[in-house]
Amino acid sequence: MNADVRPIRTAAETGLIEAFEAVRAALPGGERGAQLRDDAFATIASRGLPNRRVEEWKYTDLRALMREARPLAGPVTPAELAAAEALLPMADVEALRIVFVNGRLAPSLSQLAGAPSGVAISPLSDALEGDAPHALVLEGAPADNALVALNTAFVADGLMIAVDEGVAASRAIHVANVQTGAAHSSYGRLLVSVGKGASVTLIESHSGDAAGHQTNTLVGLDLADDAKANLVKLQDEGLGTLHLATLAVRLGRKAELNSLALSAGSLAARQQIFLAFKGDKATANVSGAGFAGARRHLDTTLVIDHEGQGCVSRELFKTALDGQARSVFQGKIVVRPGAQKTDGKMMAKALLLSEGAEADAKPELEIFADDVVCGHGATVGAIDDELLFYLKSRGLPQVEAEALLVQAFVGEVIEMIEDEPLRDALTARAERWLRERD
Amino acid sequence: MEPDVKMLLSIKNLHASIEDKPILRGLDLDVKAGEVHAIMGPNGSGKSTLSYVLAGKSDYDVTEGSATLDGADLFAMEPDARAAAGLFLAFQYPLEIPGVATMTFLKTALNAQRRARGEAELPTPQFIKLVREKADGLGISTDMLKRGLNVGFSGGEKKRNEVLQMALLEPKLCVLDETDSGLDIDALKIVAEGVNALRAKDRGFVVITHYQRLLDHIVPDVVHVMAKGRIVRTGGKELAHELEARGYADYVEEAA
Ligand SMILES: Nc1ncnc2c1ncn2[C@@H]1O[C@H](COP(=O)(O)OP(=O)(O)OP(=O)(O)O)[C@@H](O)[C@H]1O
Ligand SMILES: [Mg+2]
Numbered sequence: 269m270n271a272d273v274r275p276i277r278t279a280a281e282t283g284l285i286e287a288f289e290a291v292r293a294a295l296p297g298g299e300r301g302a303q304l305r306d307d308a309f310a311t312i313a314s315r316g317l318p319n320r321r322v323e324e325w326k327y328t329d330l331r332a333l334m335r336e337a338r339p340l341a342g343p344v345t346p347a348e349l350a351a352a353e354a355l356l357p358m359a360d361v362e363a364l365r366i367v368f369v370n371g372r373l374a375p376s377l378s379q380l381a382g383a384p385s386g387v388a389i390s391p392l393s394d395a396l397e398g399d400a401p402h403a404l405v406l407e408g409a410p411a412d413n414a415l416v417a418l419n420t421a422f423v424a425d426g427l428m429i430a431v432d433e434g435v436a437a438s439r440a441i442h443v444a445n446v447q448t449g450a451a452h453s454s455y456g457r458l459l460v461s462v463g464k465g466a467s468v469t470l471i472e473s474h475s476g477d478a479a480g481h482q483t484n485t486l487v488g489l490d491l492a493d494d495a496k497a498n499l500v501k502l503q504d505e506g507l508g509t510l511h512l513a514t515l516a517v518r519l520g521r522k523a524e525l526n527s528l529a530l531s532a533g534s535l536a537a538r539q540q541i542f543l544a545f546k547g548d549k550a551t552a553n554v555s556g557a558g559f560a561g562a563r564r565h566l567d568t569t570l571v572i573d574h575e576g577q578g579c580v581s582r583e584l585f586k587t588a589l590d591g592q593a594r595s596v597f598q599g600k601i602v603v604r605p606g607a608q609k610t611d612g613k614m615m616a617k618a619l620l621l622s623e624g625a626e627a628d629a630k631p632e633l634e635i636f637a638d639d640v641v642c643g644h645g646a647t648v649g650a651i652d653d654e655l656l657f658y659l660k661s662r663g664l665p666q667v668e669a670e671a672l673l674v675q676a677f678v679g680e681v682i683e684m685i686e687d688e689p690l691r692d693a694l695t696a697r698a699e700r701w702l703r704e705r706d
Numbered sequence: 707m708e709p710d711v712k713m714l715l716s717i718k719n720l721h722a723s724i725e726d727k728p729i730l731r732g733l734d735l736d737v738k739a740g741e742v743h744a745i746m747g748p749n750g751s752g753k754s755t756l757s758y759v760l761a762g763k764s765d766y767d768v769t770e771g772s773a774t775l776d777g778a779d780l781f782a783m784e785p786d787a788r789a790a791a792g793l794f795l796a797f798q799y800p801l802e803i804p805g806v807a808t809m810t811f812l813k814t815a816l817n818a819q820r821r822a823r824g825e826a827e828l829p830t831p832q833f834i835k836l837v838r839e840k841a842d843g844l845g846i847s848t849d850m851l852k853r854g855l856n857v858g859f860s861g862g863e864k865k866r867n868e869v870l871q872m873a874l875l876e877p878k879l880c881v882l883d884e885t886d887s888g889l890d891i892d893a894l895k896i897v898a899e900g901v902n903a904l905r906a907k908d909r910g911f912v913v914i915t916h917y918q919r920l921l922d923h924i925v926p927d928v929v930h931v932m933a934k935g936r937i938v939r940t941g942g943k944e945l946a947h948e949l950e951a952r953g954y955a956d957y958v959e960e961a962a
Contacts (some may be wrong), residue, residue, distance in 0.1 A: 653764070658801045661761045661813075661870060663789035663819035672814060674804025676854075 281316050283337030287453075288313075293342060295424055296393055301401035308404075308420035311412045318414045325597040327628045330414060333536045338482045340371035340422070341452035352446040353377055355475050358693045361485055363442035363471055364389075370447055371454030371483075372425050377444075386435030387468070392426030392457055398647040403428065403459060406488050409516035416514055419455055419486045426457030429470075433463035440469040440687070447476030447483060447509060456485040461499070464486060464520075466498040471690065472599060474513075478506040478629055486514045491523035493547060498526045502698065504533035507564070509535040509706060521547025521576065528684060531558040531566055531696045532701050541570035545579040545607070555584040557678040559696075559701040560593035567596040568616075574602060574640075578609040581641045585616045585644065586681050588674045588704045589625035599644065600632040607637045614644040619651060619677050621670060621705070623666070671702040708858065712776075714910040717877050721775075721828075722759045725810045731935035732771070737879065742911040744921055744946060747932035748954045751916045754798050757883045758836040758930075762788050763794040775879055782944040789815075790822035792878030796885045798914075803855040811855045812837055814872055840873045844900050845893075847875045861888035869900040880904065881912045898923030918950040922943035933957040 277285070288309050318325040330568055344352075352369040356377070367377035367391065373391050383389045392706060395403040403426070409416050413450060422494050431437055443458055472487065483505065491497055505511045511534035517525055531537055543552055558566045572581045580645035587595040597616040618627030659669035678698055687693040713735040722730040722789065729752045737743050747753055751961040759766050762785035773780045775793055780903040783791065803811070815872060828836070841851060844866045856864050865885050872880055882901070886894055901911070903926050913924060921929075930937045931954070938957050939945070 419825040455768040655803055656799055657761075657763050657785060657809075658797070658803070659815075660791055661763075661795055663786050663822065663875070664815060665786045665818065665822075666784070668814065668818060669786075671807055672811070673803070676803060679805045 269350065270636070277316065278331055279336045280331070280334045281312075284418070285313055287337060287340055291422070295422070296396035297401040301396060301404055303402040304521075305421045306418040308411065311417045312414065314422070324503045324569065324598065326599070328538050328565065330538070332341060333565070334482065338480065339453050339454040341372070341454045344369045345449070349374060349376065350447045351448045352476070355446050355477065356444055357473050357475050357502060357689070358442065358471065361440070361442065361471065361687075362694055363440035365442045365444060366427055367444045367446065368425065368456055369453060370449065371445075373427070380684055384438040386432040386466075386696055387437050387441070388430040389441070390428050392459065393424065395428055396424070401572070403457065406486065406516055406627040407490070408488065408518045409486075409514055409540075409545050413514070413540070415484060415512045415538070415540060416486065417486040419457060419484050419514065420475045422484070423455040423486070426459070428457070429460045431443060431460075431462045431466040431468045435463065435466045437466070437468040440471055442471040442473065443564050444473045444475070445483070445485065447479070447481040447505065448492060449477075449479070451480040451508070453482040453484070456483070457488070458485070459488045460494040461490040462497050464491060464492040465494040466492070468500040469687070470500070472499065472501040473504065474502070474511060475504045475593060476506040476509060478508045480510070480535075480588065482510045483510070484512045487516070489515070489517045489524060489525070491517070491519045493520040494658075495521045495615070496524040499525075500526070500685060501537070501592045502527060502694065503531040503537060505537070506533065507535055507562075509534045513538070514540045515542070517541070519543070519547065519550040519552060519579070520551060523547065523550045525552040525554070526684070527552070527554045528557040528681065530682070531556065531695060532697050534564070536565040537705065538567040538569065541568070542570060542573070543570065543574040543581070544573040545581070548576040549578045550576060551580045553582045553684070555681045555684060556586070557681040557698065558585070558587040559593060559698065560587070560595065561705040562592035562593060563591065564593045565596075566593070566669070567598075569596070569598040570600070572599075572601045572612060572614070573604070574607040575604050575605055575609045579607070579611070581612040583614040584681060586678050587618045587627060588621060588678060589618060589627060590621040592622075592624040594625070595627045597627070597629040599630070599633075599648065600634065601642055601644065603635040603637050603640050605636040608639040610637065610640040610642065612640070612642040616646045618648045619674060620648065620694050621651065621674070671699070674702055675699070688694055711740060711790055714739045715773070715775055715912070717773045718771055720759070720773060721769045722755060722766050723769055724755070724766050728769070729766075730759065733836060737910040737912060737936060738908040741927045742905065742913060742914045744915060744926040744929045745932050746915060746929065746946065746949055751932045752935040753932055754883055757795050757881045757914065759787075760793065760881060767851055786818065787822065789875070789877075790819045794875055794877035794880050796872055796880065796882040798883040798887070799866040800856050800868050801859045802859075804857050806855045807852055808855050809837065809851045812871065812874055813840050815820075815871070819875060827916070837874065839872055843903070844870050844873070844891045845896055846870055857890050862890060863895040865889055866893065866897060866900075871896050873904060875899060878908070879910045879912070881914070883914045884911075884916065886915055886917060887897060894920065895923060915945055918946045931957050
């Protein structure tokens, strides 16, 4: 027998290793940064990309989804910049806009100087150039998670936002990520800290052309005591793109998070959410609406970690699937010893519009405290024929009747957005999907 | 009756079954424009089945016979096409659709039918005015129009909402399946007035009911008795009084 255990690498793994070797010396972050990147990449180099034999990746086999590693995006050309501008979503939504094209800050499309008072906005590359590359350390997400590790290894640009104590940011901040040009990989990182008693609304958008890009973005959100954040994400990548995203949130005492994501784009997407209640009596509403047709794949994987006492978490995820599309929902609520009076509820619902569509849901509770109220549920079903007949008997053609019922289904999520133009923008995107079912 | 009045609904020898169980067994019914026909009959005789088969519910298989609306073959059309062609069914049990505002539903339905008929969509202000007008007459509040379709509506409110839809869509043939059940005395009057307001020389009605009381308000031209999937007797409005007094015992045996 051959005792030489050399891992058999896939083309993607080999590509990632070569890419890392080629760029590691040139990546920003100094000596300490290089160490952090090397450590992060070592987990990828040794384990390879996670596949379906790894529990958290059972339904979303990254090794299969990422057959090869796309080359890192190069400098943005003027033509790509122009193309990116045309791909920017949510033009009607009033917000300070910062744009990244292929993972790089695009100053000409951004309003970097327009930060509302009490809010500091700076390029992540500045922080990386400094002596202490804290921007490479992400609190609240497991460092050895494949997506986090890849992001730490490769990220070169991004944004840092700090909202001062007591400040209610007067404008929403929209961080737009656009992918355009030849198929590439790009990395982005948004680190936000909201000071004590402060509040802010953040919009994160991802859009792009139909090329087979690979994007990996990471959002770190730190809410101090009594801080509040609204986070709205539109995932509308081009239909050839692999979208890998991580959100890590830490909530202080009495902090409040309202997070909502609409996923209508990408060929395959994995959204990971790690949310940790660090203080007592904090609240988090985390919700999402997803649409997929053809052979697309949408994964939402979340871990809600109750450490503080008396915190309330609500998760509601709704997905409509057509064609051969597949959705995955993995949700775990962890209640640590001492996290008494925890109130956690999680619900995932999938609506299948075709025979070929499939939804997998895996809700989990890990409870180590005795005085808690926790619940979870998951439903998968087709559209109710009786309702469909009622609508058709009033003159609505099948497709229109289905669209109305799907809208009603996801409306419960989208209607949580208070800002009307923002809500309208997401509703319009949902309506477009219902016409195209792509 | 004038000989040149056109035939609106014509059902010939209709057989229909559900899960291979025959329910309608050779039913004939002709409704001319301008007429109101009442159908009465014991529970389970197939009255709702008839209404669903006409509207095109896919659970039922039509195994024999025909039905035409204004000369057009109903069974060749999808349910939405039947609606656009002028058929309306007021459901015995109207459904609740959370998340679809009543107003949105009404607008989508009206415009879908207008489009199917090659007509222009109604501009929103005009549409709202129209709905308000009709809703007022039926005692349906603005708040109810904003709520999810039939969600949290009482039984009577749901029935009034069916009549509102009917008034708005202006069908040629209205089939009302026990629209009177669950209505209090005042609501019954309101609904009957709503229906009577729609009576017109080019419109026909099939009113399914168990009670003579409704027919005091909506006076029928013809009354049919249905038993075991067939029309077993046809008469004038006085037949309803007879049934009220004597019940269905005779017919149940006759059809068996
Ligand atoms: N889905 C079904 N599966 C099997 N049998 C059915 C189904 N739906 C209806 N039936 C049967 O068909 C027959 C006719 O029912 P239908 O609802 O048409 O009666 P109806 O005359 O409207 O009665 P009611 O006066 O109680 O409203 C009944 O025997 C009923 O049990
Ligand atoms: Mg019935």
